[in-house]
Amino acid sequence: MTIHVAIILPFLMAFIISIINKKFTKIHIGWLALTVPIIVFIILARLIPIIASGNPYTHTYQWIPSLDINFTTYLDGLSMIFGLLISGIGSLVVLYSIFYLSSKESLQHFYCYLLLFMGAMLGVVFSDNLMVLYAFWELTSVSSFLLISFWHHRKASRAGAQKSMLITVTGGVSMLVGFIMLHMMTDSYSVHEIIHQIEHISEHELFIPAMILILLGAFTKSAQFPFHIWLPDAMEAPTPVSAYLHSATMVKAGIYLVARLSPIFGGEMLWFWIVTTVGLITLFWGSFNAVKQTDLKALLAFSTVSQLGLIMSLVGMGSVAYALDFEADTVIYTQATFAALFHLINHSTFKGALFMMVGIVDHEVGTRDIRRLGGLMSIMPLTFTVAVIGSLSMAGMPPFNGFLSKELFFAAVLHIKDLNLFSISSVGILFPVIAWIASVFTFIYCMIIIFKAFLGRPLIQKVERPVHEAPFPLLVAPFILCIMVISLFFFPNTLGKYILKPAMVSIYPNLAPAQKLTPEIHAWHGINTEILMTIAVILIGTILYRLLGKWMGIYRFYPPNWSLNALYVNVISGSESLSNKVTNSYMTGLLRHYAFYIYSFFIFSVGVFFFYSGAFSFSTENNASIEWYEWILIGVMLLAAISILFVKSRITAVILNGVLGFGVTFFFVLFRAPDLALTQLVVESVTTVLFLLCFYYLPEWSTEKLSISTKISNSIISITVGALVVVISLAVLNFDKFERISKYFEDAYNLAGGANIVNTILGDFRGFDTMLEVVVLFIAGLGVYTLIKFKAKKGGTDFED
Amino acid sequence: METMMILLIGVLVSVATYLILSKNVIRVILGTAILSHAVHLLILTIAGVKKGNVPLLKEAESPYTDALPQALILTAIVISFAVTAFVLVLAFRIYQTSKSDDFESLRGQKYE
Numbered sequence: 001m002t003i004h005v006a007i008i009l010p011f012l013m014a015f016i017i018s019i020i021n022k023k024f025t026k027i028h029i030g031w032l033a034l035t036v037p038i039i040v041f042i043i044l045a046r047l048i049p050i051i052a053s054g055n056p057y058t059h060t061y062q063w064i065p066s067l068d069i070n071f072t073t074y075l076d077g078l079s080m081i082f083g084l085l086i087s088g089i090g091s092l093v094v095l096y097s098i099f100y101l102s103s104k105e106s107l108q109h110f111y112c113y114l115l116l117f118m119g120a121m122l123g124v125v126f127s128d129n130l131m132v133l134y135a136f137w138e139l140t141s142v143s144s145f146l147l148i149s150f151w152h153h154r155k156a157s158r159a160g161a162q163k164s165m166l167i168t169v170t171g172g173v174s175m176l177v178g179f180i181m182l183h184m185m186t187d188s189y190s191v192h193e194i195i196h197q198i199e200h201i202s203e204h205e206l207f208i209p210a211m212i213l214i215l216l217g218a219f220t221k222s223a224q225f226p227f228h229i230w231l232p233d234a235m236e237a238p239t240p241v242s243a244y245l246h247s248a249t250m251v252k253a254g255i256y257l258v259a260r261l262s263p264i265f266g267g268e269m270l271w272f273w274i275v276t277t278v279g280l281i282t283l284f285w286g287s288f289n290a291v292k293q294t295d296l297k298a299l300l301a302f303s304t305v306s307q308l309g310l311i312m313s314l315v316g317m318g319s320v321a322y323a324l325d326f327e328a329d330t331v332i333y334t335q336a337t338f339a340a341l342f343h344l345i346n347h348s349t350f351k352g353a354l355f356m357m358v359g360i361v362d363h364e365v366g367t368r369d370i371r372r373l374g375g376l377m378s379i380m381p382l383t384f385t386v387a388v389i390g391s392l393s394m395a396g397m398p399p400f401n402g403f404l405s406k407e408l409f410f411a412a413v414l415h416i417k418d419l420n421l422f423s424i425s426s427v428g429i430l431f432p433v434i435a436w437i438a439s440v441f442t443f444i445y446c447m448i449i450i451f452k453a454f455l456g457r458p459l460i461q462k463v464e465r466p467v468h469e470a471p472f473p474l475l476v477a478p479f480i481l482c483i484m485v486i487s488l489f490f491f492p493n494t495l496g497k498y499i500l501k502p503a504m505v506s507i508y509p510n511l512a513p514a515q516k517l518t519p520e521i522h523a524w525h526g527i528n529t530e531i532l533m534t535i536a537v538i539l540i541g542t543i544l545y546r547l548l549g550k551w552m553g554i555y556r557f558y559p560p561n562w563s564l565n566a567l568y569v570n571v572i573s574g575s576e577s578l579s580n581k582v583t584n585s586y587m588t589g590l591l592r593h594y595a596f597y598i599y600s601f602f603i604f605s606v607g608v609f610f611f612y613s614g615a616f617s618f619s620t621e622n623n624a625s626i627e628w629y630e631w632i633l634i635g636v637m638l639l640a641a642i643s644i645l646f647v648k649s650r651i652t653a654v655i656l657n658g659v660l661g662f663g664v665t666f667f668f669v670l671f672r673a674p675d676l677a678l679t680q681l682v683v684e685s686v687t688t689v690l691f692l693l694c695f696y697y698l699p700e701w702s703t704e705k706l707s708i709s710t711k712i713s714n715s716i717i718s719i720t721v722g723a724l725v726v727v728i729s730l731a732v733l734n735f736d737k738f739e740r741i742s743k744y745f746e747d748a749y750n751l752a753g754g755a756n757i758v759n760t761i762l763g764d765f766r767g768f769d770t771m772l773e774v775v776v777l778f779i780a781g782l783g784v785y786t787l788i789k790f791k792a793k794k795g796g797t798d799f800e801d
Numbered sequence: 802m803e804t805m806m807i808l809l810i811g812v813l814v815s816v817a818t819y820l821i822l823s824k825n826v827i828r829v830i831l832g833t834a835i836l837s838h839a840v841h842l843l844i845l846t847i848a849g850v851k852k853g854n855v856p857l858l859k860e861a862e863s864p865y866t867d868a869l870p871q872a873l874i875l876t877a878i879v880i881s882f883a884v885t886a887f888v889l890v891l892a893f894r895i896y897q898t899s900k901s902d903d904f905e906s907l908r909g910q911k912y913e
Contacts, residue, residue, distance in 0.1 A: 757868035
C-alpha cells in the first residue's frame with residue numbers, strides 16, 4: 001500500500017502544481033516539487049531493512065481483474081535500487097534545478113513534467129504486472145518527450161524530442177507485443193508468476209520471438225547500439241533533465257527490464273549472446289565516439305551510451321549462471337551481475353555530478369564548447385573539484401567508486417573468457433580485449449574533460465561575461481553526489497550488504513544462498529590481471545591523449561553520410577517522400593480513376609472468388625417462354641443501350657434513355673406488375689423532363705477526348721463487369737433451397753384488408769420502408785430547393801470557398 | 802425468358818459502367834440512371850417471371866406472381882428518382898459556378 005502511495009504521490013503533486021502555480025508566486029515552485037522525491041526516498045529508505053532480510057513487499061490494487069490487469073506493486077531488492085536512485089537523484093536534481101532555471105521560464109510546466117516522469121519511472125520499477133509496467137513505460141517516453149522539448153521555440157529541441165519519441169515508442173510497442181506473447185504462453189501478466197512457469201515455456205515457439213521483441217524495447221530505451229542515436233540529440237533538454245533522465249534513471253529502465261526478466265530468458269544461449277554482444281558494441285562505439293565530441297554535453301551523452309553498454313554486457317554475462325547448475329565455482333559468473341548493479345549505482349552518482357558540473361559551466365561561462373573553454377580551474381575551483389572527481393571515477397581511477405566497478409568488470413570479462421558454454425571459448429579472448437580498448441577510450445575522454453575544459457590557457461577573451469564561481473546552492477547537489485562517489489569507494493560492502501544482496505536474490509531467485517552471491521569488495525586486491533590491465537589503460541591512455549592531434553584523423557575515415565544518424569534521417573525523409581509519392585500516384589482527384597479502382601476491386605474480389613469456389617451453374621429448364629413481341633422489345637432495348645455510347649448529340653442520348661425507361665415499363669407490364677408499370681411511366685417522364693431542363697443550361701455535349709488506351713481499359717472494365725453480373729445472376733437464378741415467403745402475403749385480404757398485395761406490403765406489412773422512402777424523397781426535395789435558392793439569394797460564387 | 806433478360810441486364814450494366822467511367826458529368830448521371838434500370842429489372846427477373854397472375858386478389862386467380870420483389874422495386878424506383886433529381890440539380894449548379902461539366906477540370910485547386 002505504501003508503494004502505491006509512493007507512485008501516486010508525484011502525479012498528485014504534478015496536478016497540484018499545475019493548479020496552484022498562479023498563487024505561488026512568492027516562493028520558487030520547485031520547493032514544493034522537492035518535497036515529493038524526499039518523501040518517497042524516506043518511505044523507501046525505511047523499508048530497506050525489511051527488504052534486506054529477504055521479504056519482498058507486495059500489494060495488489062484491482063484495476064481490470066477480468067483481463068488479469070491489476071495494479072500490483074512488488075518491492076524487492078532490484079526495485080529498491082532503482083527506487084532509491086529515482087527518488088534520491090530526483091531530490092538532488094530538483095534542488096539543483098531550483099537554482100539552475102530562472103523564474104522567467106514556465107516553471108509549472110517543467111516541474112509538472114518532471115514529476116510525471118518521476119511517477120512513471122517509479123511505476124515502471126515497482127510494477128509486477130506487465131501491462132501496467134508497459135503503461136508506465138510509455139508514460140516515461142511521453143514525459144521525456146515533453147522535457148526534451150521544454151524550450152520548444154528551438155528547432156533542435158523539437159527535432160531531438162521527435163527523434164527520441166519515435167525510437168523509444170517503436171521499441172515500446174514491440175515490447176508490448178513481446179509481453180502479450182508472454183501472456184499467451186503463460187496465461188499470466190505477473191512477472192513473478194511467469195518466473196515460476198519457466199520450465200513449461202522455454203520450448204514454446206513464441207519464446208524466442210517474445211525475447212527478441214522485449215529486448216528491442218529494452219535496447220531502444222537504454223540507448224544501446226544502434227538505437228543510441230536519440231540520446232545525444234536529447235541533450236537539447238535543460239541540463240537538470242539530462243542529468244536525471246538521460247544519465248541516471250530513464251536510460252536505465254532498459255537495464256532494469258533486462259535484469260528483471262533475466263530469470264525468465266537468462267538460460268537461453270541467444271539471450272546471452274544478444275545482450276552481451278550489443279552491450280560490448282555499445283560500450284566500444286560510445287567511448288570511441290565520445291572522444292571526438294566538442295560539446296561537453298554531447299561528450300557526456302556518448303559516455304553515458306558507453307557506460308550503459310558496459311552495464312548491459314555485464315547483465316548479459318551474468319545470465320550465464322542460469323544455464324549452469326549451482327556449484328561453488330560457478331558463483332564467479334553471477335558476480336558479473338553484481339558488478340552490473342554496483343556500476344549502475346556508481347554511474348548514476350558520477351554521471352549526475354558531471355552533468356550538473358557541465359550545467360554550471362554553461363550557466364557561468366555561457367558556452368559548453370570545449371574549443372572555447374580552458375583555464376577554468378583557478379576561476380571555478382569548486383566546479384573543477386566536481387569535474388575531477390566525476391571524471392576520474394568515470395575513468396575508473398582510485399580512490400573513487402568507478403575504480404571498484406571497473407575492476408569487477410575486468411574480472412567478469414576475464415572469467416567469461418574461459419567458460420566452456422554457448423561456444424564462448426572460441427571467441428572468448430575478444431571480451432577482455434574489447435573491454436580494455438573501450439576503457440582506454442573512456443580514459444581519454446575523461447582526460448579531455450579535465451584538461452581541455454579546466455586546465456590549459458584561459459580563453460576568457462572569447463567569453464561575453466566575466467566568469468566567476470557558481471553560487472553555492474547550485475553546487476550543493478553535485479557535491480552530495482561527489483561525497484557519494486568517494487564514500488562508495490571506502491564503504492562498498494555496506495551498500496553490498498543492504499542494497500545489492502537483496503537485488504541479487506531477486507535476479508537469481510532460486511539459484512544459491514544469498515551470501516554466496518554477494519562477494520566482498522576489496523579496494524586493494526593484490527597484483528592480478530585486472531590491476532595490470534588498469535595500469536596499462538592509464539599508460540596507453542596517457543600516451544594516446546598526448547598524441548591526440550596526431551590520430552584524430554581516423555574519425556574522418558568514415559564519411560558523415562554513412563553514420564547511423566544520416567541513416568535515420570534518410571529513412572524518415574525517404575519514407576515521407578515515398579508515401580507522398582505513392583499517395584499522389586493514385587489519389588489523382590479524378591472521379592474516373594476512383595471508379596476504376598472500385599470496379600477493379602469488385603472484379604478481382606468477387607470474380608476470383610466466384611470462379612474459385614466453383615459457384616457457376618447454368619440451366620434454362622425453368623425458363624418461361626418468349627413471345628415474338630418480347631423478342632422485339634429486348635432487341636429495341638439492346639439497340640438503345642448500345643447506341644447511347646455512340647450518339648453525338650446529348651438530346652438523342654436522353655431520348656434513348658427514355659426509350660430504355662419505357663422499355664422497362666413494358667417489361668413490368670409483361671411481368672404482371674401493374675403498380676410498377678404505372679410508377680415507372682410517371683417517374684421516367686419526369687426524369688426525362690428534368691434531364692432536358694438541365695440541358696437547357698448546360699453546354700452542348702462535346703465529344704469526349706479520351707485516349708485510345710483509356711477507351712480500351714474502360715471497355716474492358718465495363719464488359720467484364722457486365723459479364724460478371726450475367727454469370728452471377730445466372731448462377732443465382734436457379735437457387736431454390738428455401739421456400740418463398742410470398743405465400744404469406746397472398747393472405748393479404750384477411751391480414752390487412754386489402755386486395756392489392758403489392759400495396760398492402762408497402763403500406764402495411766413493410767410500412768416502415770415506405771416511411772423512410774418518403775423521408776428520402778423529402779430530403780432530396782429540400783436539397784434541390786436549397787441548391788436553387790442559394791443561387792437566387794447570393795449569386796453563385798460566394799459559396800465556393 | 803429469364804436467361805435473355807439477364808443477358809439484356811448484363812448489356813445495360815456494361816453500358817452504365819462505361820458511362821460512369823467517362824469524364825462528363827451528364828454522362829455519369831446517365832450511367833447511374835441506366836444502372837438503376839438494370840437493377841430493377843434484375844430484382845424482378847431473379848424472382849422468376851411469368852410464373853403466375855397479377856397480384857391483385859379480387860381480379861385474378863391463384864397462383865399469383867411474387868409480390869414482394871415488386872414492392873421492393875417500387876421503393877427503389879422512388880429512391881433512385883429522388884437521387885437522380887438531386888444529382889441533376891447539383892450538376893446544373895456545378896456548371897453555373899465553375900462553368901465546366903468536365904471532371905478533369907473540376908478537380909481541386911491543387912491541380913489547377
